[in-house]
Amino acid sequence: MVNNLVQTTLLNCSLETKLIEAYHQKVNEIHRYLETTNDLTGWVEYPFQNHDNLLLEIENAANEIRTVADVLVVAGIGGSFLGARAIQDALTPYFGNAKNGIEVIYVGQNMSGAYINQLIDYIKDKEVYVNVISKSGGTMEPALAFRVMRQYMEERYGKESIERIIVTTDAEKGLLKKMADNSGYRQFVIPSDIGGRYSVLTPVGLLPIAVAGIDIRALMQGAKVAALEMQESDLEHNHAYQYAVTRHMLYEQGFKIELLASFEPSLNKFHEWWMQLFGESEGKQKKGLFPTCVNYSTDLHSIGQFIQDGSPILFETLLHFHEIEGDFSVPFDTRNEDGLNYLSNRTFNEINAISKQGTALAHADGGVPVIQLELPKLDAYHLGYLIYFFMKACAMSACLLEVNPFDQPGVEAYKRKMLELLQEEKVTT
Amino acid sequence: MVNNLVQTTLLNCSLETKLIEAYHQKVNEIHRYLETTNDLTGWVEYPFQNHDNLLLEIENAANEIRTVADVLVVAGIGGSFLGARAIQDALTPYFGNAKNGIEVIYVGQNMSGAYINQLIDYIKDKEVYVNVISKSGGTMEPALAFRVMRQYMEERYGKESIERIIVTTDAEKGLLKKMADNSGYRQFVIPSDIGGRYSVLTPVGLLPIAVAGIDIRALMQGAKVAALEMQESDLEHNHAYQYAVTRHMLYEQGFKIELLASFEPSLNKFHEWWMQLFGESEGKQKKGLFPTCVNYSTDLHSIGQFIQDGSPILFETLLHFHEIEGDFSVPFDTRNEDGLNYLSNRTFNEINAISKQGTALAHADGGVPVIQLELPKLDAYHLGYLIYFFMKACAMSACLLEVNPFDQPGVEAYKRKMLELLQEEKVTT
Structure with missing residues (x-):
């Protein structure tokens, strides 16, 4: 039953047997709580x-x-x-x-x-x-x-x-x-x-x-497979919980920021969905990892400098899909003025995958813990799977922080202020 | 000569006379350095x-x-x-x-x-x-x-x-x-x-x-006006330096993240330019504020919860343009089923401006320091001005951190790793 479509690799951080044992019971308890409570866990x-x-x-x-x-x-x-x-x-x-x-x-x-x-x-x-x-x-x-x-x-x-x-x-x-x-x-x-x-x-x-x-049926089918796999309460066999515990552990070690990174620009908006999921679920009671995101290669030539060499306050979660529909071969050029003919037997997606490996190694070298999440293919089925994976991981993660994963009291503050200001003006105009 | 097209307001943080005095000499020295060095200051x-x-x-x-x-x-x-x-x-x-x-x-x-x-x-x-x-x-x-x-x-x-x-x-x-x-x-x-x-x-x-x-001439004209204003070496009269010193001060106080926020979605990509400018200039020698950005209202209903109530590790820089071309009036509805007729004498841009005020007040209430940068109009002239404002502020800010604002040694790391991996494969295939 447990296929774990999401493959997790850790660089510069680890989930050792000792740690798994330490979190084992707590994860089990939270798992039971999520399965039985009626508090927005539909x-x-x-x-x-x-x-x-x-x-x-x-x-x-x-x-x-x-x-x-x-x-x-x-x-x-x-x-x-x-x-x-x-x-x-x-x-x-x-x-x-x-x-x-x-x-x-x-x-x-x-x-x-x-x-x-x-x-x-x-x-x-x-x-x-x-x-x-x-x-x-x-x-x-x-x-x-x-x-x-x-x-x-x-x-x-x-x-x-x-x-x-x-x-x-x-x-x-x-x-x-x-x-x-x-x-x-x-x-x-x-x-x-x-x-x-x-x-x-x-x-x-x-x-x-x-x-x-x-194809919404493929999306739902992927989510169903994830839901089945993640019925597993045991930390050792549940990759969503392993992700949750790893990020929690890094938070406990003092890291402040989790950076979700992809190498496919079409995932930018998926990152923003992820940011809301984790930021709104965990960011309360003055706690929580600040979730933010980057898209490579673009951001390797921007915030990449900071990641490699700036304040050591962040870890990186690299999201990678092995297969992406559509590709392009690097053309051969007899002139070879740019010296890139050695890549002319390659496609962009292949080079992009190597760039992903290079980035993970460079950032780990720079002292940045790297969590790699890899899925077979970028399609509706695997995104459905990943959505459920992240939701389950997020609920677990927020419960490990001892905050409610399902409320958002802080969102009300600006609404109240804005309403006060609008109502004041209503009276005065 | 000093018009200071960018108006700066501080909530929950301050630039007191005492502090201005403390930074006065250092700012002056860095100003002179930037005017005289030939190290990429063209x-x-x-x-x-x-x-x-x-x-x-x-x-x-x-x-x-x-x-x-x-x-x-x-x-x-x-x-x-x-x-x-x-x-x-x-x-x-x-x-x-x-x-x-x-x-x-x-x-x-x-x-x-x-x-x-x-x-x-x-x-x-x-x-x-x-x-x-x-x-x-x-x-x-x-x-x-x-x-x-x-x-x-x-x-x-x-x-x-x-x-x-x-x-x-x-x-x-x-x-x-x-x-x-x-x-x-x-x-x-x-x-x-x-x-x-x-x-x-x-x-x-x-x-x-x-x-x-x-209109690139308007863009350059705005930059020229900014360059003129920011020839002023005195912290008390140079708003770019005030912004630089304020954010540096907050960094010294332990804040880890600067969040640039706007209420106009067309500014998303401008935020990304700003992120590279500051992240690549400052993020080195294990130092620097992590620059990131949000767009409201969208992100008030996402990462807004974290800003209001999560880990107290960030401050916010609110960027606001008073005039934006194009607007829309809230229509009157005789049914008033949504109860919003009290806004029907208003335009969206007006309500958006009030939402900006409400957000600043709510976040300041939540303990978040807020720097407000306000400009008269969103157009080429004022963006040219703002670009120069941020570049001058960034160079000052990085020098206050005692890092080189003009290099990016960390960007080379992933390039080297990627090249190694590609060359290895070149040998083996």
Whole structure:
């Protein structure tokens, strides 16, 4: 049963038998807690449940949108935004629109007037659908964006706008649920026991991902395999827990920053999903590793200097996929003025993989602990697997820190301040 | 003379008279050093020099490219990449291509085979120019990308390829200079006394920026005004030095991370330019603040929790432009189901500005020191100003740390390791 699709290699840090023994019991206890508590752990069992009807419904909606629309505008922020965009970016082409000509554009994740102004202009000659995603409907940024998009759709499409707006929200509660019922919009449900940053494998992520042309069944299948493997409570056989314990150990040793690094630029947005998952789960009670990310080769010629030789406060987690679709051979050049003919029997992906090895060795030489996570292939199946791997590792890691992996009390602070300022102005104007 | 276009406000940290006195002499000494040394400080005086002929030549080349081509492919990495992309992203539209239909696409900043494979496919029906940027020509990533692009251009355009390839490199030395001379390519010069990360205001950045349709004279004018203001050696009147001393002071107090934050998503790539500037200048001899960046509102719903409430290891530098072109009014809705009608007399940019205030107050409340840098308007003039402001502040800051702001010995480490691995394979295959 235990295949461990993620292969873990450690450089400059170790998970010795002694340490495994020291953490063994605690990991076991937390494992049991995550399996039995009802505190927003719906995501743990979710991949085992039968979602056939739901997936069919999502695929039908996605096919309808892909047939009728040129653009799907998705309004959401945080966990209602980062996951879908991560998978979309990882698996759609670098240039131009997605394969079948439909664009998925996000809104409500920022408050830029220029952005929304230009968006409205950009879509004016295109057929549009809207998907608004919010558990409560009460978060200001996506709520304001949806207010704009809803009015736009009503003015442009009249009654047909009802068919073109799809709401992803709670089954029972909240402002957005009420609006959806009042207007008769199609609805997808966010399970009430799954928090935002653990929700990418629910309709929150699945609808935009399916519209982007990605195989959501492969994604779910990968997650299911991961969920099966990670039912293993034993630290020695559970790679997600090994990752969690290793990073926790490095934190205890005084490292302040975990740097997630990839060599494929399409993973940049996946990094941002990971940052929210770990930062929001662990960054509380004045604790936690600061999660940040880099993309190589770009950042080897930027922050690379700091990693190699600056303040010794960080460790690196190198994420690598062995197989990536699409490659290019280095051409032979009779002139050989650049002296690179010795690489002309190579492809870029091969050289990139060697650059990854070189980087790991150089950084380890520089005293930076390196965790290598390797997967066979960059595709929906393995990303589904990796998402679940990271969620399980993150919950374990936060529990090792003795903080709640599922709340985010600090996010409320700026909301309150902003509301105070806006309300003050409301009184004075 | 001293206008200080950048307004600095400090929350939760201070630059008291006592401290100003303590740093006064040191800042003065470093100022004199930067004005007189010949060690890669060509950028200090550069904005004062007369560049009229150069700017005209760049504008002519840019106009030619904008007339003939659909795509300019720019091959470069690090300082030969991040600056141009930063300004381009900050000042061109969010959706679709730049205003006049020309795309500037970068290559050689990564080694992804998928990326280059798709790029070659993407440009096949488009008219193409190439600009390769490298001081030496010896950096492997852009050298390999240029090898591909050069062969592509020769196969596609034959002898005309000579007109369509523009080389930005050293005036005398290096592989790329030799290749340009051999083939008769048009050349722009990288001044030999200006290092990569300080070079965006030279042809390195200016040609791609001009091709993207941005007013490079306004950019240079802004830089000149900044250079004039920052000739002031006195800490009390030099805002760049105040920023440098403040962040140095916070570093001395034990803060490990500086987080550059903006509320306009078009500034994401500008953040990355800033990260290279500071990370590569300061991160050596096991010293330096780790520079990283966030974009709000997005990241308030992600890493925001950590900033507010996680490990107290960071301070925040909030970058804010008062005026941004393009805005959108919150519409009034008779139904008011979302309860947001009280904002319907507001625009998004106004609410965004209030969100910035709320964030600064909330983070300061959470114990995070906040440096606010405010500029009148997001345009070429003020970005030119800000670029120079940050370069001067960075050089001062690195000198306060007693490291060389202009070298990057740590970048060589991974290059050596990679080369070793590639050469080994060369022997064995």
